[in-house]
Amino acid sequence: MHNPDIVYLTEDPSHDGIIQLINQEAFGPGRFTRAAERVREQGPHDRRLSFVASENGAIVGSVRLTPVLAGGAKAHLLGPLAVRPTHKNRGIGRALVAISVGRALDQGSEGVILVGDPPYYQPLGFEPAAIGTLTFPGPVDPSRILIAGCSPTARAKLKGTVGWRA
Numbered sequence: 001m002h003n004p005d006i007v008y009l010t011e012d013p014s015h016d017g018i019i020q021l022i023n024q025e026a027f028g029p030g031r032f033t034r035a036a037e038r039v040r041e042q043g044p045h046d047r048r049l050s051f052v053a054s055e056n057g058a059i060v061g062s063v064r065l066t067p068v069l070a071g072g073a074k075a076h077l078l079g080p081l082a083v084r085p086t087h088k089n090r091g092i093g094r095a096l097v098a099i100s101v102g103r104a105l106d107q108g109s110e111g112v113i114l115v116g117d118p119p120y121y122q123p124l125g126f127e128p129a130a131i132g133t134l135t136f137p138g139p140v141d142p143s144r145i146l147i148a149g150c151s152p153t154a155r156a157k158l159k160g161t162v163g164w165r166a
Contacts, residue, residue: 003055003090008099011050011062018059019052019082026082035138036079036115040066042164049076049104053083053092060087063096065104070113070134071160073150076104078114097124101148111150113162121146133159 011019045064053061061083065076078100083092101112101124114121115136118128126146134145150158 003092005055006060006090006092006095007054008095009052009054011047011052011064013047015052015059015062019062019064022059022062022082022084023080025085027080034115035136035140036077038137039068039077039162039164040064040079043067043166046076049100049107049109051096051099051103053087053096055087060084061092061096063093063100065100065112067165068113068162069165070111070158070162072157073110073154074108074165075111075113075147075150075154075158076109077162078112079116081116094124097121101125105149109149110154110157112148113158114146115140115144116146118144118146121148125149129158135161137161137163 045066049065051063052059063078063081065078068075068077081093081096104112126148128143129145129147131142147158
């Protein structure tokens, strides 16, 4: 669903406070215990590939991409993706994913990885990573490791630990 009132912008430092609030609303304090968070703690996300959704000047959603080395592939980790509770089910999250993944691939990323719900992300172009090929610095349900945009060459390199890269 296209919503002409929503504008998608590249994230900048002025968005940090509201993004923190949106993530708190969406995930609560448990977000800090996730394995993907262990990767994000290793280094900063890439603001050039991270976006916010704005409605009438108010930030209502965000997605961040973090540069990672996933085995031998130079990829990006998607997340967190969050939308304000008042704006859910309006296509904002799907649009944020499409914009960020498209930009990452255009900028040379070998793929985008996330730990998430297959029923939500598979219609957005994500597919399960081969079981046992990627590991995180913490426990992860391997059926929730999803990848998008990987060429056959990049897919062959996706074997090993996912960790932050400069």
